Amino acid sequence: MQRTIFEIEHNLFRDAFSAFLKKEVLPHQDDWEAAGMVSREVWRKAGEMGFLLPWADEQYGGSALKDFRYEQIMAEELAKINEAGFMLPLHSALCAPYIAEYGNAEQKARWLPGIIKGETILAVAMTEPSAGSDLAGMRTTAVDKGDHYVLNGSKVFISNGLLADLVIVAAKTDPANKHAMGLFLVERGMEGFERGKNLEKLGMKSQDTAELFFNEVKVPKENLLGDATAGFYYLMNMLAQERLTNACGAVAGAEAALQVTIDYVRERKAFDRPISHFQNTRFKLAEMRTQIDVAQVFVDRCVTDHNEKKLSPEVAAEAKLFTTELLGKVVDEGVQLHGGWGYMWEYPICKMYANARIQRIFAGTSEIMKEIISRGMQL
Numbered sequence: 001m002q003r004t005i006f007e008i009e010h011n012l013f014r015d016a017f018s019a020f021l022k023k024e025v026l027p028h029q030d031d032w033e034a035a036g037m038v039s040r041e042v043w044r045k046a047g048e049m050g051f052l053l054p055w056a057d058e059q060y061g062g063s064a065l066k067d068f069r070y071e072q073i074m075a076e077e078l079a080k081i082n083e084a085g086f087m088l089p090l091h092s093a094l095c096a097p098y099i100a101e102y103g104n105a106e107q108k109a110r111w112l113p114g115i116i117k118g119e120t121i122l123a124v125a126m127t128e129p130s131a132g133s134d135l136a137g138m139r140t141t142a143v144d145k146g147d148h149y150v151l152n153g154s155k156v157f158i159s160n161g162l163l164a165d166l167v168i169v170a171a172k173t174d175p176a177n178k179h180a181m182g183l184f185l186v187e188r189g190m191e192g193f194e195r196g197k198n199l200e201k202l203g204m205k206s207q208d209t210a211e212l213f214f215n216e217v218k219v220p221k222e223n224l225l226g227d228a229t230a231g232f233y234y235l236m237n238m239l240a241q242e243r244l245t246n247a248c249g250a251v252a253g254a255e256a257a258l259q260v261t262i263d264y265v266r267e268r269k270a271f272d273r274p275i276s277h278f279q280n281t282r283f284k285l286a287e288m289r290t291q292i293d294v295a296q297v298f299v300d301r302c303v304t305d306h307n308e309k310k311l312s313p314e315v316a317a318e319a320k321l322f323t324t325e326l327l328g329k330v331v332d333e334g335v336q337l338h339g340g341w342g343y344m345w346e347y348p349i350c351k352m353y354a355n356a357r358i359q360r361i362f363a364g365t366s367e368i369m370k371e372i373i374s375r376g377m378q379l
């Protein structure tokens, strides 16, 4: 189905970003998978090309492109090539906005230029070993000591956990109020800030996902973002954009999985005919085609609403729920239609299947999305 959301400038941006991926990402995917992380170099190159935080103000080195379609395009192109390790959207559309939105002038001037250049890689650390969906249940604390806070606790499953130079860490600031938490900018090299090993995962093999430990880390007050008790609300505010970003990538990933499956079923023969001629194959593919088209229209509309600051957390949750469940279904059917070859890593559908599984879990599970949506229904 023809999409109507993009203008010429977006198409040019897509071409440029896609060319960047072909040159700087595709040739390295196997090496990054083996290493368990991407290179620092790719971040710097993305920065040089203006692909990190294109929305940021020019005074910090951004391009002031305050239009979420640019982030949408990058999430889509990365999903198309199934690159799950180079988490540019996490850096550009998820983490940096906390600093732009809640940071003061000094913090923005100090951090944004390096973040835009790809010299300062970002991560956000909310999840803990015993608290993921229930963020208010986190145990990491930050105690006010006058001119600094002392941070104690640990985080788990943190994307960019090893490469990150600056981590936005959520920590409780008032034992009497479980929702009182602050967001602290913890820097590489701060005493007492340690990282665990690269966690071994089902998919996303080129992504460094790690545990982080904070043992009496002295964080200067200048590294606190906004109000020390409002971090929970900051997280809730920003999660809508995070979920929309996931949705953009999920539809593009589903489209890519459909395309590789179509290519395969046209070639593969069984019982003297291409398997694309079996009614079951055609019906499965027709269902996927329909659902992806419907999902794309919905997501594009969400992006338009988001640009107009009209996207509610409930609708962002609907977008994430529907598209990530759809992605899960498409990659699963895709593997099925590939038969045994679909289970082999050398076939793209295999990696797509492995990479897709997390989409229904991180940035809020499908069950949590349903909670959010149903809360908005006054049931």
Ligand SMILES: Cc1cc2nc3c(=O)[nH]c(=O)nc-3n(C[C@H](O)[C@H](O)[C@H](O)COP(=O)(O)OP(=O)(O)OC[C@H]3O[C@@H](n4cnc5c(N)ncnc54)[C@H](O)[C@@H]3O)c2cc1C
Binding pocket: 123, 124, 125, 126, 127, 130, 131, 132, 133, 134, 156, 157, 158, 159, 160, 201, 204, 209, 358, 361, 362, 363, 364, 365, 366, 367, 368, 371
């Ligand atoms: C590869 C990877 C990357 C990640 N990256 C990051 C990151 O960069 N930063 C970060 O902070 N976190 C990150 N996460 C953490 C991720 O967001 C959490 O894993 C996720 O939110 C779920 O939390 P949990 O794992 O504690 O599961 P739990 O909260 O323990 O959930 C277990 C099950 O219980 C269900 N459940 C929980 N509460 C309810 C409820 N109220 N109603 C119904 N069902 C419920 C869940 O839906 C799920 O099915 C990442 C995780 C992974 C695996």
